[in-house]
Amino acid sequence: MKKITGSQRNILEQLIFPESYNTIQEETKLQKGEIRDDLMQLLHQGLIKAVGQTEQSSLKKTFFYDLDHVEGCFFQATARGLNMLKQVRMI
Secondary structure (H helix, E strand, C coil): CCCCCHHHHHHHHHCCCCEEHHHHHHHHCCCHHHHHHHHHHHHHCCCEEEEEECCCCCEEECCCCCHHHHHHCEEEECHHHHHHHHHHHHC
Protein backbone atom coordinates (compact mmCIF):
# COMPACT_ATOMS: atom_id res chain seq x y z
CA MET A 1 0.00 0.00 0.00
CA LYS A 2 1.24 3.46 -0.87
CA LYS A 3 2.45 5.60 2.03
CA ILE A 4 0.46 8.67 2.94
CA THR A 5 1.85 12.16 3.37
CA GLY A 6 1.75 14.17 6.56
CA SER A 7 -1.10 16.34 5.30
CA GLN A 8 -3.07 13.25 4.22
CA ARG A 9 -2.55 11.73 7.67
CA ASN A 10 -3.70 15.00 9.23
CA ILE A 11 -6.90 14.91 7.14
CA LEU A 12 -7.48 11.22 7.78
CA GLU A 13 -7.22 11.77 11.54
CA GLN A 14 -10.14 14.23 11.29
CA LEU A 15 -12.40 11.72 9.53
CA ILE A 16 -13.18 9.18 12.24
CA PHE A 17 -16.75 10.50 11.91
CA PRO A 18 -18.21 12.18 8.79
CA GLU A 19 -16.90 15.72 8.46
CA SER A 20 -17.59 18.50 6.00
CA TYR A 21 -14.91 20.00 3.81
CA ASN A 22 -15.14 23.25 5.79
CA THR A 23 -14.57 21.43 9.08
CA ILE A 24 -11.55 19.66 7.59
CA GLN A 25 -10.14 23.01 6.53
CA GLU A 26 -10.76 24.59 9.95
CA GLU A 27 -9.22 21.68 11.83
CA THR A 28 -6.17 21.10 9.62
CA LYS A 29 -5.42 24.72 8.61
CA LEU A 30 -4.37 23.41 5.17
CA GLN A 31 -4.87 25.36 1.95
CA LYS A 32 -7.95 24.57 -0.17
CA GLY A 33 -5.95 23.19 -3.10
CA GLU A 34 -3.90 20.93 -0.85
CA ILE A 35 -7.03 19.58 0.86
CA ARG A 36 -8.69 18.93 -2.49
CA ASP A 37 -5.63 17.09 -3.83
CA ASP A 38 -5.26 15.05 -0.65
CA LEU A 39 -8.97 14.16 -0.62
CA MET A 40 -8.71 12.96 -4.22
CA GLN A 41 -5.72 10.76 -3.36
CA LEU A 42 -7.36 9.38 -0.21
CA LEU A 43 -10.56 8.60 -2.15
CA HIS A 44 -8.55 6.94 -4.92
CA GLN A 45 -6.69 4.78 -2.40
CA GLY A 46 -9.95 3.76 -0.69
CA LEU A 47 -8.89 5.30 2.62
CA ILE A 48 -11.91 7.62 2.82
CA LYS A 49 -15.39 7.67 1.33
CA ALA A 50 -17.67 10.50 0.31
CA VAL A 51 -20.99 10.61 2.12
CA GLY A 52 -24.09 12.61 1.26
CA GLN A 53 -27.20 13.67 3.09
CA THR A 54 -30.47 11.84 2.62
CA GLU A 55 -33.94 13.34 2.96
CA GLN A 56 -33.98 12.22 6.61
CA SER A 57 -30.81 14.28 7.29
CA SER A 58 -28.73 11.17 7.88
CA LEU A 59 -25.48 10.52 6.02
CA LYS A 60 -24.86 7.59 3.68
CA LYS A 61 -22.12 6.61 1.24
CA THR A 62 -22.48 8.24 -2.13
CA PHE A 63 -20.83 7.48 -5.44
CA PHE A 64 -21.64 10.92 -6.83
CA TYR A 65 -19.54 13.83 -5.66
CA ASP A 66 -18.04 16.79 -7.42
CA LEU A 67 -14.43 17.45 -6.47
CA ASP A 68 -14.69 20.84 -8.16
CA HIS A 69 -17.23 21.71 -5.45
CA VAL A 70 -16.03 19.72 -2.42
CA GLU A 71 -17.37 22.37 -0.06
CA GLY A 72 -20.75 20.59 -0.18
CA CYS A 73 -19.38 17.10 0.55
CA PHE A 74 -18.85 15.13 3.71
CA PHE A 75 -16.03 12.61 4.04
CA GLN A 76 -15.34 9.73 6.43
CA ALA A 77 -12.44 7.31 6.89
CA THR A 78 -13.03 3.75 5.72
CA ALA A 79 -11.92 0.67 7.66
CA ARG A 80 -8.88 0.58 5.40
CA GLY A 81 -8.14 4.22 6.26
CA LEU A 82 -8.45 3.57 9.99
CA ASN A 83 -6.07 0.61 9.66
CA MET A 84 -3.61 2.86 7.82
CA LEU A 85 -3.79 5.40 10.68
CA LYS A 86 -3.17 2.62 13.19
CA GLN A 87 -0.09 1.47 11.24
CA VAL A 88 1.27 5.02 10.94
CA ARG A 89 0.92 5.58 14.68
CA MET A 90 2.83 2.37 15.43
CA ILE A 91 5.86 3.46 13.40
